[in-house]
Amino acid sequence: MRKPSAGRVARLAASVTAAGLVTVGMAAGPAAAASDQLWIVSPWELALPKAVDGQQARETTVALGLYHDNANYRVTDGKLTVDVSGLAGVADVTWPENCAPTGPTAVCSFPEVPLTGEAPVEVKVRAAAGAEGGATGQITYEATATTSYGTMVAPGSTTTIRVASGPDLVLNQSAPVTGVAPGSTVPVPFSVVNNGNEPANGVDVSFYVTRGLELGAVAPQCTSTPLGEGAIKALTKVDCAFDEVVEPGGSFTMPSALQATVAPYALSERIDIGVNARGGVEDLAPENNGWVAQITATNTADFAVRGGRYTAAAGETVRADVTFRNRGPAWVANLGSGDPVGSVEVTIPQGATATTVPDACEPRTADGGWWESEVRTGAPRYVCQLPIWVAEKQTVTFGFDLRVDTVVTGAKGAITLKPPYGTSFPFDPNAANHQAKLVLNPAV
Template sequence: MAGVAAAALLASGTAAGAEGTGEGAVPGPDLAIPDGRPMTGVQPGDVLRVPVKVTNKGDRPAAGVRVAIQASSGLEFVTRYEACTYTPLPRGYEYADCFFPDALAPGATFRLPRPLRMAVAPDAYAERVDTSVAPGGDAEDADTGDNFSTVEVAAENTADFRVRRAELTGAAGQAVPLDLVTRNRGPATIANLGSGEPVALVDFRVPPGTSATAVPRRCAAMTRDGRPLPDQRTGAPRYWCRTPARVPAGARVVFPFELTVERSLPEAAGRVRVRPADGGAAFPFDPVPGNDAAKVVVRGAGPGAVA
């Protein structure tokens, strides 16, 4: 339940940060946390000090301070407080749900009992620490627009995304399975934590003489020159397949197609490439761009193959 409570507190802080204006504040405690400053040039293995400072800007005391801290998967809590309950969550996240009971008078400032220290994990890349605060007791915060803060942490790390060459054999009229596989060889985990957008696109050009007759859900039909075909699912000459928003180090992302051989050729070659989902030419984190593309080869089977 502690993780659920922390999640609710963070969610309320996120919504308030998007909508709060600070106008029309009612009497009561008004806890505020400063905007987070990005941390750059961070190395895996570093230990960071993340500032947490809460000021009561209202005209009533707060009956204690609730603090919820969420760390992304590339950051690990080093400092742990007795006043906090820690809950691991999927995707490597961790919540700290804390309550500090001392009253916070108007104009007074609260800091954690010891500086919040976080270790940068070996797979860190684009990380974040989200902090949300609220008054204790039954009081509502007079202005929730400044109850949430994010510290973005940019670690200097790399991730080698690669695709695997595929070779298939099929006679005319035969349907053959094709798994398009891209792998993050690490060491960094790559994730779009804020936007939730795909980390990468797998761009598949269908081999000539074949037709895609089964297409994965996360793949969209395209023309040869990359224009969408929204009303078409199968039989397109090209597909763009979206990876998840988080691809851990060592993970494989598989897109299972089925190709039907319409015209058996001795060898027909298509192409698969993993590339940035935002349209960029290359991944800024990838040290080996030469393995981002590979052939998809379909060889004809039997005497029906046409040279």
């Protein structure tokens, strides 16, 4: 399966994301009836480096797997049938131990089919001797598995194999780093190997660094550009151009070891790293040219909401502000998913009508259902989306114009802060200030 490509950070960076080359087969028959599905995990296409100067071509891994998606069922005895007869004259195959070959086909076994799309079966393929660039072939797949209600069947799928020539830069994949103290410095592992059959005549490297990390002066060959709107920039992009030639089988590292300084306001940080051969040369497998180094600091952020008390006579309109504040000390950002950091739910006080509503606020019915009217004003409840990131000490205000139709003494509207997922904010130790009131005509 493809890994995240370089620069896949939020909607703030104009980065290029490699298309995911994964195909899945949906189950039919009994599986659909039982609300479960069997899936085949396989790449859509792979490029094999062509053999050069009579040498044996480098191997490439075809990662395969099965999974299903209903935790209420146990799925066992998965059988993935792999047919490589379509690779004759194009590629040679080496089977792993968990596949039993018979001629050009093999059955790969999964005693327990998991719920996640892992790819534990690694079939090795290499360009056949004499196969020319541009030659193509196909691998086909079928799969079955057993569950309590019978046999699950996944429809067939294919992988196209293409013989090509060029560099194949592969970036290392580092494990996430957690529990880092703000103010500390952590290493950022970085190394690249060329698994292709041609040299990379220079290497371009890019880093998208979230605000809570500082890489410093990376190298003389690098330039830094802050990204984002406003005075506070959520990202810094670092572009580097190196002239070093990376031969097939060779490696490349930065001139000096990378280290990131963790800011006092850091929380869930990331560095999206991407590498490419210079000169626009096509990489044989661009899916492994990028990786995300994740660094999580031990920190908290105190989210709070505030309402207000307003007085108006019948027929008058009053401006009512609903305010969100991140009291810090950490900033909070969902740059990877692009989801809002949370939402603020506002219930309009009794006897009033919302005549002006912020663009970020969607109308709802009194019980929280969808508002069917095309007019956004006049709803009894609103859900206001916060930005995808908020800095420490940042305030977001949602201003409503409320017309008092009937004076109701002490009419109270509820204000509730909600996370994008689940029921709580894991970084916020103080949930007491996640609720407030919007009061019209309070009792004297």
